[in-house]
Amino acid sequence: MAMKFLYKEDLEMAIEKQYLSDVAAILSHRHDNGADLWATPDNKLLKGSPFSTFDSVLYLLELGMSPQEPVLKAAADLIFSAWQEDGRFRIYPTGGIYPCQTAIAANVLCHMGYAEDERLQKTFQHFLDIQYKDGGWRCNKFSFGHGEETEYSNPQPTLNALDAFRFSQYLNNEPALDRAVEFLLEHWVIRKPIGPCHYRIGTLFMQVEYPFRNYNLFQYVYVLSFYGYAKNDRRFLEAFETLKSKTVEGKIVVERVVPKLAKLSFCRKGFPSELATRRYSEILENLNKGH
Template sequence: MTLSCLSGNVVAALLRLGYEDDPRLWRAVGWLLEIQNADGGWLCPYWKAHVRDKHGCFFGTICSLEALAEIPPARRTPALEKAAARGAEFLLRHHLYKADHHGFRTIKAGWLKLGFPWFYRYDILRGLWVLTKLGYQDERMADALALLREKRTPNGKWALEVTPFGRMQASLEPEGRPSKWITLYALWVLRGVHKSRLRNRLGP
């Protein structure tokens, strides 16, 4: 595999399926660490579209960072922790969806639309979920969290705003309707944020 997004997704899936002791998985993890970009994000070094790029790709970054987030804390080496911290800082530096060198304008409007399954796609919910899973509670997540809360419908759920047309035999849920998957991940994020704030308030 020579794509960071594909490799990250495969590693994350294998970890969820219980393959954390397979040496082939750890070779893939090692490769992800080797190709991490100088800015903390990830690119696809063997893909022609990225040959001249220097700025990390959000798609490659979120998939690779999600893979690192799936590694049990007890198995995270200092090198893994450092790579995860650099990847998280890449997202935080952009407030999850803003251009850090252009007045913090929205990079892509599509990243504000919540979709599932994610595949290689990036959006604010996936970014928030991965950062929360890694234990982050940072003020630079505030704008994305506010957008997520605004999208909550009066019945307490979140709608599926975009679907991966053409990439599946059938859609998991109808677009524009309340989504079990989006609601699950949104509540997971908000619960994690609440628990983190409670810990900070009460102390150790």
């Protein structure tokens, strides 16, 4: 596929050659949803999974594309166009604005290097202002009714929020984030479906999924490893040892990947992934750091 918006030589310098075909495959989907940059004509940014705007940006970053490449700078502008003055992101043109949606948008922008942008500083404060009583973040949307389990926060949005916060000045400096970490550590004990959206720690959670898309063991351990509150906690260490037991010669083997990504080389199911192993190496580095 011709990538006229990129200089091929520059792209090859940033991305290892074995991943150029993966990049081309992801870019080939950029108009699938009816508009450019994986969006719909009315700017739905989360539609079209696993090739939504947010998904695709994270894949390209994972593959080594610089946030300064024109396609990613344009995507950042598109995401920021959904930002609201109160710090939230409206990623759908109509309907409610939920914390889970804002967490996704903020997390992607932080991965792109915008954590210090004044708009995201407002978003961080917004999250601190709306933190739920159990320490996590929770959407007032009850797809599964109003059982007692829905009195908890939603684990994945909480994990996404913590992933964004790790790029900020709040990392290991804000007690509210320790409360969020504690909420997620306690879910390791509870295991059962909790939150309005029924996130559980079960068979699927325990399968190593890559790239990071869903609430699963690998992403759980990865994000929490940045937080000093977690690193010496027995619950975190149990989760880490579970992940470690799944490695083969120190490498991460992908156990689950969404079918539409199955042909991409960086995340082949049943095979060691070099890029996933780099994330695992970050976990090891984090555990060896003082806090």
